[in-house]
Amino acid sequence: MPPFTLPFEKPVVELEEKLRELRKFSEGHDIDVSAEIHKIEEKIRATRRKIYEDLTPWQQVQIARHPQRPYTRDYIATVMRDFVELHGDRVHADDQAVVGGFATIGAHRVMVIGTQKGRDTKSNLQCNFGCAYPEGYRKALRLMKLAAKFNVPVVTLIDTPGAYPGIQSEERHIAEAIAVNLREMFTFPVPMVVCVIGEGGSGGALGIGVGDRVLILQHSYYSVISPEGCAAILWKDRAYADRAAAALKLTAKDLLKLGLVDEIIPEPDGGAHADPAAAAAALAGAIGRTLDTLGKIPKAELLDARYAKFRAMGVFTEGA
Amino acid sequence: MALFGKKTNYATVKVRKRDIPDGLWVKCPSCGEMIYKNALAEALGVCPKCDHHFPLGREERIALLTEPGSFEEWDADLRSADALDFVGEASYAEKLEQNMRKTGQKDAVTCGGARIGPHAISLAVMDFSFLGASMGSVVGEKITRAIERGTARKLPVVVVCTSGGARMYEGMLSLMQMAKTSAAVARHAAAKLPYITVLTNPTTAGVMASYATLGDVILAEPNALIGFAGPRVIRETTQQELPPGFQKSEFLLQHGLLDMVLHRRDLKATLVGILSYMTGAPAATPASA
Ligand SMILES: [Zn+2]
Numbered sequence: 001m002p003p004f005t006l007p008f009e010k011p012v013v014e015l016e017e018k019l020r021e022l023r024k025f026s027e028g029h030d031i032d033v034s035a036e037i038h039k040i041e042e043k044i045r046a047t048r049r050k051i052y053e054d055l056t057p058w059q060q061v062q063i064a065r066h067p068q069r070p071y072t073r074d075y076i077a078t079v080m081r082d083f084v085e086l087h088g089d090r091v092h093a094d095d096q097a098v099v100g101g102f103a104t105i106g107a108h109r110v111m112v113i114g115t116q117k118g119r120d121t122k123s124n125l126q127c128n129f130g131c132a133y134p135e136g137y138r139k140a141l142r143l144m145k146l147a148a149k150f151n152v153p154v155v156t157l158i159d160t161p162g163a164y165p166g167i168q169s170e171e172r173h174i175a176e177a178i179a180v181n182l183r184e185m186f187t188f189p190v191p192m193v194v195c196v197i198g199e200g201g202s203g204g205a206l207g208i209g210v211g212d213r214v215l216i217l218q219h220s221y222y223s224v225i226s227p228e229g230c231a232a233i234l235w236k237d238r239a240y241a242d243r244a245a246a247a248l249k250l251t252a253k254d255l256l257k258l259g260l261v262d263e264i265i266p267e268p269d270g271g272a273h274a275d276p277a278a279a280a281a282a283l284a285g286a287i288g289r290t291l292d293t294l295g296k297i298p299k300a301e302l303l304d305a306r307y308a309k310f311r312a313m314g315v316f317t318e319g320a
Numbered sequence: 321m322a323l324f325g326k327k328t329n330y331a332t333v334k335v336r337k338r339d340i341p342d343g344l345w346v347k348c349p350s351c352g353e354m355i356y357k358n359a360l361a362e363a364l365g366v367c368p369k370c371d372h373h374f375p376l377g378r379e380e381r382i383a384l385l386t387e388p389g390s391f392e393e394w395d396a397d398l399r400s401a402d403a404l405d406f407v408g409e410a411s412y413a414e415k416l417e418q419n420m421r422k423t424g425q426k427d428a429v430t431c432g433g434a435r436i437g438p439h440a441i442s443l444a445v446m447d448f449s450f451l452g453a454s455m456g457s458v459v460g461e462k463i464t465r466a467i468e469r470g471t472a473r474k475l476p477v478v479v480v481c482t483s484g485g486a487r488m489y490e491g492m493l494s495l496m497q498m499a500k501t502s503a504a505v506a507r508h509a510a511a512k513l514p515y516i517t518v519l520t521n522p523t524t525a526g527v528m529a530s531y532a533t534l535g536d537v538i539l540a541e542p543n544a545l546i547g548f549a550g551p552r553v554i555r556e557t558t559q560q561e562l563p564p565g566f567q568k569s570e571f572l573l574q575h576g577l578l579d580m581v582l583h584r585r586d587l588k589a590t591l592v593g594i595l596s597y598m599t600g601a602p603a604a605t606p607a608s609a
Contacts, residue, residue, distance in 0.1 A: 165549030165557050170567055173577050175548035176533040182502035183509070183534055202486075202495060203529045203548070210499050224486045224495040224526075229553075234408040234488065248491045249404045258403070260492050307503050311464070313496040314457030315403035318395075 004067045008051055008059055012270070015044045048270045055219075058242035060251045061227055063219040064198045065161075068273040070280060071130075072099050072114030072157045075197065078277060079284035080105050080112060086143060088135075092172065095136030096127040097160070098208075100143040105155070106288040111147035113140045113208055114157030117198075130199070131164035137177035137207045141184060148188040153291055156208040158196045161226065163204030178207040185210035186310075189303055191294035193287055196220045196252075196261070197272075212297075212306050213290050214260070216252045217283065218267040222260075223250035260313060263290075348372050350543075364584045373521065373541045373584055378430045378447040381480055385588050386443065390435035395465055399426050400458045404491050412489035415451065423450045427458040428483075431466040436478070437592035438601055442470035444479045446527070452484030455526050459487070460497025463531060467504035467515075476514035476595055479535075483527035485550075498530035505534045514598035516591060519546050519569070519578070537579045537594055539587070540569040546577075 005013050019040045026033040055063070063069070076083050076099070085101040088094040100113040115132060118124030140156075147154045163174050185192065192211035199205070200222025216222065225233075230248060231240035255261040265286045272279035294302070345354050350372035360367070364384060365374040376384065382391050399416075406412040420426060428450040434443045444466045446453045453459075463479065470477040487494040508515055517535035519528075521544035528548055532538075540546060547567035555562060565571040569581045582590055596602065 163548065165553050167554060167558060167560060167562065167566070170547050170549070170554070171575050173533070173572075173575070175529040176577060178529040178548075179498075179502060179531070179533040182499050182530055183506045186503045186506040187510070203498065203526060206495055206498060207529075210503075222492060224491055225488055230488055244408075247404070247406050247408055248488070250491065255492060258492065260496060307507070310496065310499045310503050313493065313500055314461050315401045315490075315493055316457045316461055317399045317401050319397055 006059070006062050006066065008055075009270075012044055012048050012051065015040060015047060019044070045269065048274075052219075052269060052271065056242065056246065057221075057248075057251050057254075058227065058245040060219055061199075061221050061241075061245050063271045063273075064221045066271065066273045067119070069198055070272050070276040071119075072116045072159060072197070074276060075157060075280050075283055076103060076112060076114075078280040083112075086146075087139075089138035089142055091138060092135045093133070095133050095139055097130055097132040097164075098136035098139050100140060102152070103155075105284055105291075108153065108288060108291045110153045110155045110291070111143055112155045112157065113143055114197075115160035115204075115208070117159060128164055130160045131162060132160065132204060132207070133164050133166075133169055134172040134174045134177040137163070137174070137181050140208050141177075141181050144181075144185065144188055144192075148190050151190060153191040153193070153294070154188065154211070155193045155287055155291075156195065156211065158194065158200050158205045158209055158222075159198035159220075160201045160204050161199050162201035163207065175203075178203050181207050182210060186303070186307060189299040191291055191297075191302065192306070193290050193294070195265075195283065195287065196222050197283065200250075201226065210306070210310065212294050212302060212309070213262045215263045215265055215286055215290065216255065216261045217265050217272060217279065218252055219271050220252060221245075221250045222252075222255055223248050346374075366584050371542065371583065373543065375448050375482070375521065376584075377449065378425070378445045381445045382430070382432075382434070382443070384584070385478070385480075385591065386434040386436055391432050391443070392434070393430060393432040394469065395431060395462050397426070398458045398462055400456050400487075400490070402489070403457070403493055404489065406489040406491070408489070415489065419450050423447070425450055427456070427462070428453040429459045429462050431462045433469070433475070436588065436595070439592065439595045439599065440475055441595070442466045442473070442475045442477045444477070446480060446482045448482045448484065448522075451487065453482045453527075454485050454487040454494070455483060455497050456487030456490040456494050457497065460494075460500050463497075463501045464504045467501070467508050467531075470513060470515075471504070471508045471511050474511070474513060476516065476599065477508060478516050478518065478591065479531060480518045480520060481523045481527055481532040482520045483523055483525060483532075485525040495526065498526045501531045502534065505531055509534075509536075514595055516594065518587065518591075520544055522546070524548065524550060533577070536598070538577065539580050539582055539590065540572070540578050541584060541587075542569055542581055544569045546572050 080103040103112045117130035194211035196216040227241040227245035230244035268275035268278040348367040351370035353369040402412040431444040519540040
């Protein structure tokens with residue numbers, strides 16, 4: 001896949017181009033340009049850091065959707081061992097938008113369940129651009145039940161634009177599938193860790209998003225509606241997506257402030273797509289530490305705390 | 321109906337009927353019939369000609385379902401807060417103010433204890449007229465409390481649902497109400513208490529993907545729009561023609577989501593009957609019970 005550049009990443013790409021030219025030049029000539037090269041490398045790092053420090057919420061969304069960003073299967077392949085993939089919802093189909101199975105992360109054996117996007121037309125057709133059908137949520141539920149039966153912690157990886165808004169989704173009751181997951185995820189007496197690794201698209205994300213801890217990779221977003229959808233409704237024009245993204249408070253930082261996520265996992269400079277291995281290591285480290293902590297909590301307390309955590313979400317006033 | 325014979329004679333009257341919402345007449349959006357407002361109210365908000373079910377306000381719905389004087393409201397003083405400082409076309413604070421003035425209500429749901437036939441229940445009634453009955457923190461909190469009270473007091477819970485979508489002005493706080501309410505349903509279910517939902521036109525989005533579809537029994541009014549995504553979004557995404565009757569009550573009965581589609585006049589008796597099976601209470605009781 002050719003490298004994909006977001007508009008605001010251009011200054012970095014231009015410097016990288018300059019660096020390549022300089023190196024090529026120095027090969028053909030007997031001139032020492034190492035000082036110059038070093039200077040440009042420094043500048044690339046500084047420019048990248050500057051851009052990524054000052055990202056607008058809309059730019060964050062674009063990074064979360066970056067076509068080179070690591071996906072669920074990439075993380076499973078990079079930092080999880082002995083993956084045993086399991087298939088199907090035992091009712092209708094095996095939704096490729098939801099991947100799941102036993103896996104080992106560090107010292108922990110887990111049931112990993114994640115939404116999966118495609119890299120090209122063929123894989124995107126298979127996994128429906130990461131938008132699950134009802135059978136995807138029912139597959140996830142089946143695997144969570146399986147995990148609970150054998151006392152295996154659950155780790156979910158969220159990266160979806162949303163549940164699929166299609167005719168068959170409605171005919172097979174996508175809303176009911178998500179609702180049942182929400183209810184049941186409060187009943188499994190095993191540690192459950194939720195990680196938003198890219199796009200957290202509304203109910204489709206929340207459908208595998210209830211747990212004891214919610215972690216989020218730094219440049220992910222999690223929102224009740226897509227910025228474009230929000231702009232279409234409130235500004236009557238999808239072009240206002242940048243304003244909607246800001247208004248919705250959908251970035252990792254905003255969500256931490258609102259108490260809706262527990263921890264932000266830092267990404268390498270330039271985002272997870274700039275250094276997928278480093279991003280994967282950071283994710284695995286955070287999951288491992290969280291599972292260490294949750295493993296020490298008695299089962300009964302775990303469910304009460306999970307209830308209390310989501311019970312506390314909401315802002316309102318009461319009294320005259 | 322002879323009573324309406326006059327309407328074609330006076331163009332001015334026709335205009336007034338159509339344009340003034342507080343007039344004496346309403347036009348049925350389904351069959352076009354002009355209906356005298358008092359007659360409509362007497363018919364429980366159902367068109368006498370074609371059975372179109374008009375939206376029912378919360379007072380009317382509570383009166384329809386509960387024994388006179390039995391409803392005792394809970395949590396009436398909860399108000400939404402503009403936690404995100406949401407700035408769109410209009411600010412959230414302005415929108416709330418507008419809707420409170422328009423409806424005389426603080427948000428889109430009214431909850432309380434009530435009696436329906438012989439059954440003491442926890443009842444929640446959503447009202448579309450307040451911001452499209454979108455689910456924000458107040459709706460989520462009040463529904464959750466109504467279910468929690470049901471669990472604590474060993475009461476069945478009945479929720480009359482309607483919702484046009486998420487409360488975008490509350491961002492992710494809005495989404496998380498789906499988890500919160502579903503958690504409360506999980507505990508109520510674990511206590512083996514009856515939970516019945518009634519879906520009315522329209523019930524969609526986050527409400528639909530949480531407590532609305534978790535009923536032990538799910539009832540619906542006729543021809544109600546019921547679904548997760550809106551029809552326009554589905555048409556735009558799939559570029560497909562939607563099947564006839566798609567996302568309507570009768571379609572969903574056929575596709576196995578609903579237990580019954582009921583005319584409004586049969587709703588209360590049906591609820592009483594089902595609750596009697598679930599609680600083991602006698603089916604028929606004297607009105608004074
Ligand atoms: Zn009619």
